[in-house]
């Protein structure tokens with residue numbers, strides 16, 4: 001196996017363990033990769049008169065066809081973003097014993113806590129190289145969720161960042177998507193409200209360095225990619241290339257990091273709630289280019305999910321209705337459906353409660369009378 005990028009950090013006697021040097025973005029690749037053209041949404045225009053309507057127009061094609069776009073001028077200082085990367089980087093260098101103090105409970109479909117890189121990828125003989133730490137929302141209802149010491153020690157900063165990412169980015173995107181759907185402006189923001197219980201999380205993630213041969217074996221198996229479980233995924237820019245999306249034309253193209261930008265994608269529950277109108281695009285992470293293959297690929301993401309108060313039921317959008325996408329059952333207020341948390345947890349359990357990770361292409365399962373897809377084409 002390739003050496004792990006996470007050699008142990010020295011533990012100081014003091015309580016604050018922000019000890020590894022501040023993380024900074026590695027140099028971008030010099031390779032001329034086949035980059036996907038993605039629209040840039042300038043959120044500084046959101047509160048201008050007519051700004052939301054203009055941005056919603058700019059977002060329409062990305063949300064309905066491409067599935068990915070980039071947000072710029074979110075109002076979140078890059079210094080704070082880099083601090084979050086540093087916290088993540090520090091965590092991944094800690095001992096396995098410390099990281100294991102609070103594991104994800106996949107048997108319950110819960111995704112908070114540490115996901116270890118311990119599982120095999122299909123029959124490849126290669127294990128996944130990803131580790132992650134998922135931090136729940138900073139709301140009183142989740143105050144008892146266990147946290148690793150690094151998260152406790154930096155909690156005020158993490159909590160403020162967590163809430164700001166939702167408020168300054170996710171909320172605004174939900175408003176723009178609601179405008180596209182001709183729904184009341186806050187319909188989707190309320191369905192994903194920060195103060196309500198849901199499995200939203202801030203994620204620190206690392207792709208540990210592995211050899212070209214290991215990448216090749218893993219990639220041959222998972223080349224079909226995946227779609228994300230929740231409603232929106234926000235990916236803070238880092239410079240190690242490797243993320244590819246499948247374009248509407250069916251080609252794999254790389255996502256180019258935009259300095260200070262946030263790459264965003266719509267995910268499966270939003271597709272479900274809009275009867276397939278919002279596009280959850282297939283994507284994957286492939287071998288970084290030769291000039292970056294030895295750099296651990298550190299990630300910082302926010303995942304927004306529908307929660308306990310959100311019925312998994314098609315949104316009453318006049319546009320979807322005009323397009324003939326809403327059935328009588330969709331319009332029936334008495335239809336019994338699971339809530340967002342139940343739905344997402346069933347999905348997490350189905351995919352992750354395993355010692356060997358399978359391909360997700362074409363798979364689905366039944367949950368409380370609903371067909372739950374594990375992949376959207």
Ligand SMILES: O=C(O)CCC(=O)C(=O)O
Pocket residue numbers: 228235243283284285299
């Ligand atoms: O690391 C990335 O660039 C994307 C990761 C991803 O697709 C995911 O965590 O779902």
Ligand SMILES: [Fe+2]
Pocket residue numbers: 226227228283
């Ligand atoms: Fe993803």
